[in-house]
Amino acid sequence: MSKRLAPEDVRLWSLVTATVRPFPGRKVPAAPKEQADRKAPAAQVALLARVSAPPTPLKRSGPPDPIEPRRKRNIARGKNPLEATLDLHGHGEFVAQDALRAFLLRAHDRGLRAVLVITGRGLAGGGIIRRRAPEWLAAPDLRNIVAGFSESHQKHGGEGALYVALKRKVAG
DSSP states (O other): OOOOOOHHHHHHHHHHHTTOOOOTTOOOOOOOGGGTTOOOOHHHHHHHHHHTSOOOOOOOOOSOOOOOHHHHHHHHHTSSOOOEEEEOTTOOHHHHHHHHHHHHHHHHHTTOOEEEEEOOOOGGGOOHHHHHHHHHHTSHHHHTTEEEEEEOOGGGTGGGEEEEEEOOOOOO
């Protein structure tokens, strides 16, 4: 069962079809009979093309990359030592965020390359600090010093701790 389009719908559809290109080897669909003799004004076509253009993707800085597997293995085995540790047990969310930020900035300023951040697992594995730490590590002020992070080896706390790799300190 085919329903006839209202004249306004036909006009809008002709505006849409005027802005698309068919795939190679395909033809442009013919306009409905009522609209075949009328073309959409160029100004309307240009406006529709601007409005319906796909948005440009925003460049977002997501969380830092995971630590390279070899570097993580060397940290876990002690070949690349953990140079500092921060324990966030018992801290509230905002205090923990501030402490993590200050700790990482100090560690980077001292030229440290690998640190351990103990977040704890929380009750039933749902700790707020554990969940929010990756988000905090992606903050703009830490993004330029954090090279990556990964869950630590079981002997360093497992899923209740993170290895954080810091970028080299730029001389100057």
